[in-house]
Amino acid sequence: MYLFRRLFSWRISSPVLSGLCRSFLWMLLGALVLSFLLWGSGLEEQDLTMYTYIIHGIAAAFGGLTAGRRASSKGWYQGALTGALYGITVLLIGFLALDSAPSVRDCLWILVAAGIAALGGMFGVNLQKS
Numbered sequence: 001m002y003l004f005r006r007l008f009s010w011r012i013s014s015p016v017l018s019g020l021c022r023s024f025l026w027m028l029l030g031a032l033v034l035s036f037l038l039w040g041s042g043l044e045e046q047d048l049t050m051y052t053y054i055i056h057g058i059a060a061a062f063g064g065l066t067a068g069r070r071a072s073s074k075g076w077y078q079g080a081l082t083g084a085l086y087g088i089t090v091l092l093i094g095f096l097a098l099d100s101a102p103s104v105r106d107c108l109w110i111l112v113a114a115g116i117a118a119l120g121g122m123f124g125v126n127l128q129k130s
Helices: 002-007 015-040 045-070 075-098 104-129
Strands: none
Touching: 015 045, 015 075, 015 104, 045 075, 045 104, 075 104
């Protein structure tokens, strides 16, 4: 029993890396839900654009919340860094998969993800203190 407890209780010490892992877990869960929604209903892939942005916003917020909770101070900074890295990673994967050029809209999306995660980081620091 001790082996299982020790195996599944590892923690990432870096707040940003921990927040990124949590963000990608939420994105994975959201992608799974969207794929079931696409499979089970009459929706087309073009209809899911708004939902993908919502899922990315939720993932960035929870990543910032995790980064802020792990940080002892400056949750907005840890959250913004987590959101920016999350946005850059998602866009980089998208550019490599779709072979498209970056645009101004993509840079704006990175700033929005950083802002949402910064808000999550602010809430996360305050959750840690209570």
